[in-house]
Amino acid sequence: MKLHTYPTAPNPRRVHLYLAEKGLDVPCETVDIMTRQNRTPEFMAKRNPLGGLPVLELDDGSHIAESVAICRYFEVLHPEPPLFGTSAEEQGRIEMWSRRIELNVARPVGMVWVHGSPFTKGVVGKQLPEAAEQNRGIVKSAYRFLDESLAQSGGFIAGDAFSIADILALTTIDFAAGLVEIPLDPELRELNAWHERVSKRPSVQQHPAAAPR
Amino acid sequence: MKLHTYPTAPNPRRVHLYLAEKGLDVPCETVDIMTRQNRTPEFMAKRNPLGGLPVLELDDGSHIAESVAICRYFEVLHPEPPLFGTSAEEQGRIEMWSRRIELNVARPVGMVWVHGSPFTKGVVGKQLPEAAEQNRGIVKSAYRFLDESLAQSGGFIAGDAFSIADILALTTIDFAAGLVEIPLDPELRELNAWHERVSKRPSVQQHPAAAPR
Numbered sequence: 130m131k132l133h134t135y136p137t138a139p140n141p142r143r144v145h146l147y148l149a150e151k152g153l154d155v156p157c158e159t160v161d162i163m164t165r166q167n168r169t170p171e172f173m174a175k176r177n178p179l180g181g182l183p184v185l186e187l188d189d190g191s192h193i194a195e196s197v198a199i200c201r202y203f204e205v206l207h208p209e210p211p212l213f214g215t216s217a218e219e220q221g222r223i224e225m226w227s228r229r230i231e232l233n234v235a236r237p238v239g240m241v242w243v244h245g246s247p248f249t250k251g252v253v254g255k256q257l258p259e260a261a262e263q264n265r266g267i268v269k270s271a272y273r274f275l276d277e278s279l280a281q282s283g284g285f286i287a288g289d290a291f292s293i294a295d296i297l298a299l300t301t302i303d304f305a306a307g308l309v310e311i312p313l314d315p316e317l318r319e320l321n322a323w324h325e326r327v328s329k330r331p332s333v334q335q336h337p338a339a340a341p342r
Numbered sequence: 343m344k345l346h347t348y349p350t351a352p353n354p355r356r357v358h359l360y361l362a363e364k365g366l367d368v369p370c371e372t373v374d375i376m377t378r379q380n381r382t383p384e385f386m387a388k389r390n391p392l393g394g395l396p397v398l399e400l401d402d403g404s405h406i407a408e409s410v411a412i413c414r415y416f417e418v419l420h421p422e423p424p425l426f427g428t429s430a431e432e433q434g435r436i437e438m439w440s441r442r443i444e445l446n447v448a449r450p451v452g453m454v455w456v457h458g459s460p461f462t463k464g465v466v467g468k469q470l471p472e473a474a475e476q477n478r479g480i481v482k483s484a485y486r487f488l489d490e491s492l493a494q495s496g497g498f499i500a501g502d503a504f505s506i507a508d509i510l511a512l513t514t515i516d517f518a519a520g521l522v523e524i525p526l527d528p529e530l531r532e533l534n535a536w537h538e539r540v541s542k543r544p545s546v547q548q549h550p551a552a553a554p555r
Contacts, residue, residue: 178487179442185434193434195441202434221398221406221415228408229392236449253476260473263466274391 130155132199133176134183135162137339139235139304141183143196146296149332151207155185197227200293212293219288226287226294233271235301240264242309268311272302272320279319284326291327299327303338343368345412346389347396348375350552352448352517354396356409359509362545364420368398410440413506425506432501439500439507446484448514453477455522481524485515485533492532497539504540512540516551 132155134141148155160166160182168180177184177194185193185202193199204213214220243249245261275286275298283289286298302324305311313321327333345368347354361368373379373395381393389397390407398406398415406412417426427433456462458474488499488511496502499511515537518524526534540546 178491179446187431191431193431193438195438198434198437198441201437202430205430205433217415217418218400218404218406220418221411224411224414225406225408228411232444232449233392236445254479255472255476257470257472257476259468259470263468263470266467278391 130188131186132157132183133160133167133186134158135160135167136336138162138182139300139338140181140196142300142303142336142338143296144183144199145336146300146332147200147212147293148203149335150212150291150296150330151203151210153203153207197231197293197297200296212291212296214287214292223287223292223294226292227297230286230294230297230301234268234275235297237264237267237271238301238305238309238311241268241305241311246309248308265311268305269314272313272317276317276320279323284323286323291330295327299324299333300338307338307340343401344399345370345396346373346380346399347371348373348380349549351375351395352513352551353394353409355513355516355549355551356509357396357412358549359513359545360413360416360425360506362548363425363504363509363543364416364423366416366420410444410506410510413509425504425509427500427505436500436505436507439505440510442484443499443507443510443514447481447488448510450477450480450484451514451518451522451524454481454518454524459522461521478524481518482527485526485530489530489533492536497536499536504543508540512537512546513551520551520553 132144134144134157136142136145136157136159160172162182166172167182173180176186176192179194181194183194183196183199185199187193193202201213204211214223241261241264243252244256244264245258250256279286285291286294302313306313313324315321345357347357347370349355349358349370349372373385375395379385380390380395386393389399389405392407394407396407396409396412398412400406406415414426417424427436454474454477456465457469457477458471463469492499498504499507515526519526526537528534
């Protein structure tokens with residue numbers, strides 16, 4: 130088994146945080162996204178036809194791509210401590226929050242990145258500055274919603290326990306604040322307090338976000 | 343327990359297909375999205391602060407929103423027949439394909455819808471026709487990828503068994519072909535054959551997509 134990864138990029142970082150929270154040690158091979166080694170015909174033919182990282186290579190030579198799918202794979206093999214919940218209600222609630230982060234925060238952050246950054250020219254064809262601005266507003270609105278929700282939750286995104294939803298939120302917010310230049314507004318007190326608290330976890334200390342360029 | 347829903351809309355339809363595949367009967371209450379009953383202050387305060395459908399109301403008065411989260415809740419309570427896989431590898435592979443459909447197909451279809459339809463004026467503020475066109479291209483490219491992948495799979499999106507990934511793909515493709523006016527290109531033979539095959543399932547016959555306007 131081998132994890133093909135680029136540890137400081139936001140999607141691979143999710144898996145590294147997850148594995149650290151679980152205490153799992155998985156052999157890794159770094160694929161240099163800066164020189165687009167994940168977009169070579171060889172990589173796409175052998176590892177992931179869509180070229181994304183991370184990708185988990187299994188012992189039978191097959192591959193599982195997509196950060197959350199890789200975490201889900203390990204969750205089945207190593208259920209403790211649960212990061213996707215245990216009861217039906219917990220699993221449903223964590224999935225709800227994971228989707229809210231993925232679809233309402235991570236996607237619009239990605240849109241600001243691909244439409245608004247000088248580093249991503251060509252990724253989506255023509256960059257649309259208006260799309261970047263519109264998505265920046267969607268992210269800010271989603272941050273306010275997270276802030277209000279955290280005021281009523283048990284201290285974590287999906288309730289009273291750290292979960293995959295916190296990992297998705299943290300990696301997204303750190304990426305947004307760093308490379309995408311969408312800082313956390315200091316007025317969002319609950320969200321800032323959560324961010325500070327979660328950032329002190331050993332897993333996060335071991336796997337910091339990419340430094341801003 | 344009660345499912346707040348609007349059965350022919352693409353996200354609620356996922357849950358209705360899922361429940362039919364499982365043979366589960368859940369009390370339903372229709373919320374009229376045409377008159378925006380899911381966006382009233384009452385609905386948002388009581389059911390889902392984001393106003394989306396479907397929402398599952400549990401017996402303790404709490405709610406789970408997000409189509410796939412609701413399915414996941416039922417999967418824990420009623421694991422047979424499995425629609426999220428059983429082994430770690432199956433669960434990981436189905437999650438991978440569910441994410442590919444959600445992020446690379448359903449999202450761009452949604453973008454074409456909100457930026458390009460006369461029915462969605464105001465949903466995202468200013469409509470950006472260039473964003474609609476760009477996303478139309480992304481959808482077409484994702485359809486080609488699905489077509490190529492189906493040629494190598496066991497007949498379903500995530501392998502040799504019908505799964506939640508097929509439900510996500512079918513509801514998205516039907517919505518795209520109907521209201522969003524992105525038809526399936528007849529040249530995509532594998533994808534069309536899959537669509538025809540899956541559409542014959544009793545669950546799909548019971549829960550058809552909305553008719554085009």
